[in-house]
Amino acid sequence: MSAPYTSGAMAGPDVDVVVVGAGFAGLYMLYRLRAFGFSAIAIEAAEDVGGTWYWNRYPGARCDVPSVDYSYSFDPELDEEWGWTEKFATQPEILAYINHVAEKHDLRRDIRFSTRVEAATWDEGANLWRVRTDSGDEIVCRYYVMATGCLSVPKAPEVEGTAEFRGDVYFTSSWPREGVDFAGKRVGVIGTGSSGIQAIPLIAREAEALVVFQRTPNFSVPARNGAVPDYLRLQLETRRDEYREEARWSRNGSPRPLPTLRVFDVDEGERFRRFEAGWHGGELSSITASFTDLMVDPDANDAVSEFLRDKIRSIVDDPEIAEALCPTDYPFGTKRPCLDTDYYATYNRPNVRLVDLRKTPIDRISERGIETQDESIDLDVIVFATGFDAMTGALLSIDLAGRGGVRLADKWAAGPVTYLGLATAGFPNLFMITGPGSPSVLSNMLVSIEHHVEWIVDCLDHLRSNGFDVVEATPTAEESWGQHVNDCADLTLFPRAASWYMGANVPGKPRVILPYVGGVGPYRKACVEVVDRGYLGFVLSGGGRVHHNDGIVRRLQPDVAALLEAREALNLPDVAGAPVEVVRAHTAALAAGRPPGPEVGELVDGTLPGPAGDLVYRLFRPESDGPHGVVVYFHGGGWVVGSHDSDDPFCRDLCARSDALVVSVGYRLAPEAPFPAAVEDGLAAVDWIADHARELGGIPGALAVCGWSAGGNIAAVVCRLARDAGRPAISGQVLLNPVTDADMTRVGYVENGTGFILTADLMRSFWDHYAPVEDRADPRASPLRATDLGGLPPALVVTCEFDPLRDEGAAYARALSAAGVAARHVDCRGQIHTSVIAVDVIRSAAAVRAEVASELRGFLSGVPTAGLLTSG
Numbered sequence: 001m002s003a004p005y006t007s008g009a010m011a012g013p014d015v016d017v018v019v020v021g022a023g024f025a026g027l028y029m030l031y032r033l034r035a036f037g038f039s040a041i042a043i044e045a046a047e048d049v050g051g052t053w054y055w056n057r058y059p060g061a062r063c064d065v066p067s068v069d070y071s072y073s074f075d076p077e078l079d080e081e082w083g084w085t086e087k088f089a090t091q092p093e094i095l096a097y098i099n100h101v102a103e104k105h106d107l108r109r110d111i112r113f114s115t116r117v118e119a120a121t122w123d124e125g126a127n128l129w130r131v132r133t134d135s136g137d138e139i140v141c142r143y144y145v146m147a148t149g150c151l152s153v154p155k156a157p158e159v160e161g162t163a164e165f166r167g168d169v170y171f172t173s174s175w176p177r178e179g180v181d182f183a184g185k186r187v188g189v190i191g192t193g194s195s196g197i198q199a200i201p202l203i204a205r206e207a208e209a210l211v212v213f214q215r216t217p218n219f220s221v222p223a224r225n226g227a228v229p230d231y232l233r234l235q236l237e238t239r240r241d242e243y244r245e246e247a248r249w250s251r252n253g254s255p256r257p258l259p260t261l262r263v264f265d266v267d268e269g270e271r272f273r274r275f276e277a278g279w280h281g282g283e284l285s286s287i288t289a290s291f292t293d294l295m296v297d298p299d300a301n302d303a304v305s306e307f308l309r310d311k312i313r314s315i316v317d318d319p320e321i322a323e324a325l326c327p328t329d330y331p332f333g334t335k336r337p338c339l340d341t342d343y344y345a346t347y348n349r350p351n352v353r354l355v356d357l358r359k360t361p362i363d364r365i366s367e368r369g370i371e372t373q374d375e376s377i378d379l380d381v382i383v384f385a386t387g388f389d390a391m392t393g394a395l396l397s398i399d400l401a402g403r404g405g406v407r408l409a410d411k412w413a414a415g416p417v418t419y420l421g422l423a424t425a426g427f428p429n430l431f432m433i434t435g436p437g438s439p440s441v442l443s444n445m446l447v448s449i450e451h452h453v454e455w456i457v458d459c460l461d462h463l464r465s466n467g468f469d470v471v472e473a474t475p476t477a478e479e480s481w482g483q484h485v486n487d488c489a490d491l492t493l494f495p496r497a498a499s500w501y502m503g504a505n506v507p508g509k510p511r512v513i514l515p516y517v518g519g520v521g522p523y524r525k526a527c528v529e530v531v532d533r534g535y536l537g538f539v540l541s542g543g544g545r546v547h548h549n550d551g552i553v554r555r556l557q558p559d560v561a562a563l564l565e566a567r568e569a570l571n572l573p574d575v576a577g578a579p580v581e582v583v584r585a586h587t588a589a590l591a592a593g594r595p596p597g598p599e600v601g602e603l604v605d606g607t608l609p610g611p612a613g614d615l616v617y618r619l620f621r622p623e624s625d626g627p628h629g630v631v632v633y634f635h636g637g638g639w640v641v642g643s644h645d646s647d648d649p650f651c652r653d654l655c656a657r658s659d660a661l662v663v664s665v666g667y668r669l670a671p672e673a674p675f676p677a678a679v680e681d682g683l684a685a686v687d688w689i690a691d692h693a694r695e696l697g698g699i700p701g702a703l704a705v706c707g708w709s710a711g712g713n714i715a716a717v718v719c720r721l722a723r724d725a726g727r728p729a730i731s732g733q734v735l736l737n738p739v740t741d742a743d744m745t746r747v748g749y750v751e752n753g754t755g756f757i758l759t760a761d762l763m764r765s766f767w768d769h770y771a772p773v774e775d776r777a778d779p780r781a782s783p784l785r786a787t788d789l790g791g792l793p794p795a796l797v798v799t800c801e802f803d804p805l806r807d808e809g810a811a812y813a814r815a816l817s818a819a820g821v822a823a824r825h826v827d828c829r830g831q832i833h834t835s836v837i838a839v840d841v842i843r844s845a846a847a848v849r850a851e852v853a854s855e856l857r858g859f860l861s862g863v864p865t866a867g868l869l870t871s872g
């Protein structure tokens with residue numbers, strides 16, 4: 001062991017780093033620490049290396065990520081000297097590989113086997129961790145790394161009477177080394193997750209009788225195992241380094257082509273062909289990667305789920321058993337799907353029986369077997385394949401006390417809170433490998449493990465080179481990371497399942513998404529950015545110096561960030577200041593590729609008389625029977641761009657959600673028709689629509705206005721003009737990202753003026769086209785300048801955090817409230833100027849679209865929900 005690094009310590013540590021666990025993560029951690037000159041020991045409860053692969057020796061245990069991917073990349077020689085015999089290696093082969101690595105790099109000499117860490121306490125005076133083991137030792141270290149695995153603490157069986165059973169009881173998660181002989185035995189298996197699904201076909205072949213006790217059926221696809229296929233073998237032989245690098249930036253840690261089409265972009269035949277190819281693909285990702293939207297769109301997921309259920313029905317002879325094996329109450333992929341060999345066909349064997357615990361739950365285990373509510377089933381052996389206290393179980397099984405004696409278990413009582421899944425505030429110098437909040441179990445673990453190990457050791461190296469010896473995540477950083485983790489999950493179907501990803505398999509465990517669903521590559525990017533920005537979100541200290549670098553690494557909603565990234569890749573021209581024809585052509589070209597928005601009952605184009613000629617409008621009628629309340633809508637486009645149909649997808653969405661007639665009005669545009677043409681047209685249009693409500697299919701008197709951006713400006717101004725004119729009556733105004741003031745010096749302009757689609761320069765050029773400087777203070781141009789806002793209709797003002805117009809919208813909501821108008825303000829976290837109208841593109845804004853629609857329903861029914869000014 002090399003000499004401990006002891007900079008700044010009062011009483012030196014025994015060792016620089018204690019690593020808990022000697023599985024894939026702990027072993028590489030030891031190797032890497034050594035390579036960087038840190039002293040380290042690993043503590044391992046088992047008698048030997050291997051972690052998960054040491055304990056899970058049940059028949060059929062295999063990794064269901066191809067072994068070519070599920071192997072270390074840090075030592076290229078390993079790929080040459082180790083040949084995998086199968087695409088998905090068995091547990092003995094994986095364990096042999098781990099042993100080979102431990103021997104090759106002489107890792108065992110720094111591992112204490114058969115020793116369990118019981119507690120670890122942060123010694124605040126000394127800035128050291130004191131780690132206590134079950135052998136009574138205390139090891140003092142500077143840094144403490146939990147390489148304890150995500151699926152390493154088995155869940156308690158939760159079935160009464162296990163101790164009374166006279167036969168043999170086994171857990172897949174701690175299988176006897178010598179194996180189990182099932183010949184001539186009556187065997188019961190409880191649990192049909194990956195472990196059960198792998199073990200059941202093999203136990204069925206040996207046992208006299210097998211009864212499977214199933215609580216929740218699982219989706220499983222054929223593994224089609226065999227020799228390592230060429231498409232994998234050749235990657236390592238011909239382009240190893242590129243392949244490994246692609247894995248690091250891939251979606252799930254195994255580089256595979258990504259889909260480009262959504263399920264309903266193709267016809268039924270093509271859809272079936274792609275699902276079928278996925279079924280035959282022989283990897284978990286073969287199905288999920290057949291389309292882009294399987295994990296986000298419930299209808300798309302229903303399509304693949306039904307395809308898979310049909311496969312089960314086609315394999316299992318008895319239709320009743322087949323139906324019992326079909327998952328129906330969660331979307332495919334939201335509970336860990338399985339890869340199997342002959343799983344469903346096993347139920348065609350005469351010696352295999354399925355007991356559906358949904359129909360006949362287990363009452364108890366007796367000395368003779370398992371008693372369900374209907375019958376007693378005599379057994380010789382019971383196998384529990386009941387899963388794990390995933391992701392947090394191992395971390396919380398150690399009594400961890402951080403700063404101020406705070407226990408990790410108390411801090412995480414409502415669910416784990418981490419920064420990047422690597423660290424947690426209040427627990428300095430503690431690192432987790434593949435902790436909650438990182439891609440972990442949703443990725444190829446080897447890629448995620450190597451990433452974390454390298455990140456941590458780089459961090460320790462950075463501390464050492466800069467004279468620091470303590471690193472700690474800040475509360476702000478971890479809270480916002482947790483928010484980001486939830487934002488990512490909320491865009492998917494994952495929260496819809498009672499899965500162990502959500503902590504739902506352990507009674508009493510908080511229901512929160514545990515892994516990061518945003519993908520391996522995007523996650524790595526965030527980790528790189530944290531370092532590049534000087535360990536953003538961490539406090540580094542030591543040698544009397546403190547580097548407090550508080551901050552948030554991901555603030556945009558994930559789909560907004562993805563959209564901005566995609567736009568950046570397109571390298572679009574900057575049209576601010578370009579001739580209006582160029583700006584209009586550019587906007588129209590971008591709009592052409594948008595999703596169309598939902599179906600509505602009817603679309604009617606028409607004209608209405610404006611002050612300077614006819615104005616074109618488009619009417620969106622709901623599917624329900626009329627008459628309906630009427631919403632007059634003003635499109636965005638800086639008074640310069642756009643028309644009655646330019647916000648079509650949003651108008652459809654608004655119509656469908658609010659069940660109102662939406663009439664989108666094309667007003668005259670600048671510079672051809674400058675201020676005040678647009679607002680004069682707006683008023684005339686509202687007046688005419690109010691007068692013709694009945695002919696249009698509307699309810700006379702039930703009329704609200706809504707507008708986005710410059711259209712929000714028009715809607716706001718029209719409300720004032722209508723009030724002053726005494727007509728028409730407007731029952732509510734919804735102002736989305738409105739322009740309310742020509743003052744372009746507000747903080748929002750400075751903070752959000754570049755990079756978020758609507759730029760400050762573009763907005764300036766819009767104003768230049770619309771109104772000469774001397775007219776801009778006119779309240780018909782800048783409604784915020786009005787001194788008489790009293791008596792206006794109730795309002796909902798929506799602003800977005802990353803919009804240059806954010807602050808003027810907020811100011812207008814405040815001004816309305818101050819004037820006694822019932823005004824509500826909603827500020828959308830992580831959204832940009834275009835988010836609210838980007839239907840089916842920015843799905844994270846769907847909630848605010850629903851809120852807008854519900855507010856309009858309230859306005860139109862005369863029961864506004866608007867009340868006090870709030871910021872949501």
Ligand code: NA7
Nearest residue numbers: 157158191192193194195196215216336385386387388505
């Ligand atoms: P899983 O996937 O958590 O599966 C556990 C199974 O056991 C699952 O079918 C459970 O049903 C069932 N179970 C759990 N408790 C009970 C009780 N009390 N009664 C009846 N049935 C029960 O664990 P695995 O070991 O199979 O796989 C873990 C991961 O390892 C796997 O996903 C891969 O990543 C590798 P439930 O669904 O909770 O109704």
